[in-house]
Amino acid sequence: MSEDLATHPTEDQIDRQKKAELLSSQVEHIDITSFDARPIIDAMGKMSFTSRDLARATRIYNQMLEDKDCSVILVVAGSTSAGGCMDLYAEMVKSNMVDAIVATGATIVDMDFFEGLGHKHYQALEIPDDKVLRSLYIDRIYDTYIDEEALQDTDHVIAKIADSLEPKAYSSRAFIREMGKYLVEHGKKDNSLVKLAYEHDVPIFCPAFTDSSAGFGLVKHQVDAMHRGGHWMTLDSIADFRELTDIKIKAGTTGLLMIGGGVPKNFAQDTVVCAEILGHEDVEMHKYAIQITVADVRDGACSSSTLQEACSWGKVDTALEQMVFAEATSVLPLLASDAYHRGAWKEREKRRFAKLFD
Known part of the structure; x- marks a missing residue:
């Protein structure tokens, strides 16, 4: 196959049987309600190294939930949703364990909204040459596969939502709320973070929203509108910052549960x-x-800057903070299951911060 064909496969050039074989093992998202991690977290607290760090982090998260004045902001970067934590995040919203979310566009669009439309992520049973994957229209995230054709369907849905809106500026929160509304009416998965956040008035912010599948759909919306000679909606990143700051001011006491780093962390x-x-x-x-x-x-980068370092900037207090140096899919389910089964969330008042912007 030539380089051009490998880069841009046509419908006739895609080996459907091979593609079906590679996309045969769906990622099954972990259910934190189905197991009780409290005994293992308690045991890890008596160990050392990362185990003890995780146990202390879990205690701090439980303190956030027990503190009646504390609002919890979930911060998500990376591909943990594709890797099996998607239902974990959804359960956190459903069980009032988070009050606002800051995430990458990929987490919200390419992963959660994508599955909300009925698409799936797949375990890689083998890692063939990535040019072969390209010829099959399969995208790879480490050892996880995504059907590029399904992802492009998601792009078109994003464009469709944008086309339906009044042509003006929207924060990412406002646009993601429209995505949640769309899933309520047309979605194929009840346990979607985007859908549940809409239903529970939990605002989601993506400060770099177009750095995701949404970007392609929004570019299509804008170009199509240009060709029609009409107007188009835009995203207002300043409104994102202002709105999340409004939440911080309203909340007073806050806690951050951050998975990964990057733009969501700093934001x-x-x-x-x-x-x-x-x-x-x-x-x-x-x-x-x-x-x-x-x-x-x-390397001094934001993703790796410690929480102690953030104190020097006036962002994070150092009394109740914990870094956990671990791959998140291996430890986050334990932290979340422990907090779920300790049940402090049952006594929390719902913040419904999304209503601040009605």
């Missing part, structure tokens, strides 16, 4: 500084903070 932390800039000099630093990451601290 959530920066709300403290932004509130100060707006004249709220009494705003609290984030009282609680957990970060689960495998990033190396030595």
Whole structure:
């Protein structure tokens, strides 16, 4: 096969039988309600190394849920949703264990909204030459496969939603709320984070929203509108920052549960500084903070900057913070299951922060 054919396969060039073989083992998302991690977390607290770090992080998360004044912000970067944690995040929303979400566009669109439309992620049973995967229109995330044709269907749905909206500026939160509304009416999966967040008034922010499958759909919406000689909706990243800062000001005491780092991490932390800039000099630093990451601290990048470092910027208090250096799919289910079964969420008041923007 020539380079051109390998890069841009046509319908006739895709080996459907081979593709079906590779996309035969669906990723099954873990159910934190189906097992009780409290005994293992308690045992890990008596160990050392990452085990003890995880146990302390879990205790801090439980403290967030027990603190009646604390609002919890879930921060998600990376591909844990594709890797099997999608239902875990959905359960956190359903069980009132988080009050706002900051995530990458890929987490929200390419993974959760994608499955909300009825598409799936697949375990890679083999890792063939990636040019072969391209010829089959299969995208790879480490050892997980996504059907590119299904992903392009998602792009078109995003464009369809954008086409239906009044042509004006929207925060990512406002647009993702429209995505949730779409899934309520047309979705094929009840346990979707986007859908449940819409139903429970939990706002979701994606500060780099177009760095995802949504970007392709929104570009199509804009180009199509240009060709029609009409107007189009746009995304307002400043509104994102302002709205999340409004939540921080309203919330007062806050805790961060951060999976990975990058833009979502910095965006959530920066709300403290932004509130100060707006004249709220009494705003609290984030009282609680957990970060689960495998990033190396030595390059000075945001993804790997420690929570102690964030204190120097006035973002995170250091009394109740914990770094956990571990691959998140291996430890997050234990933390979330422990918190679910300890049940502090049952006594929490729902914040419904999305209603701030009605």
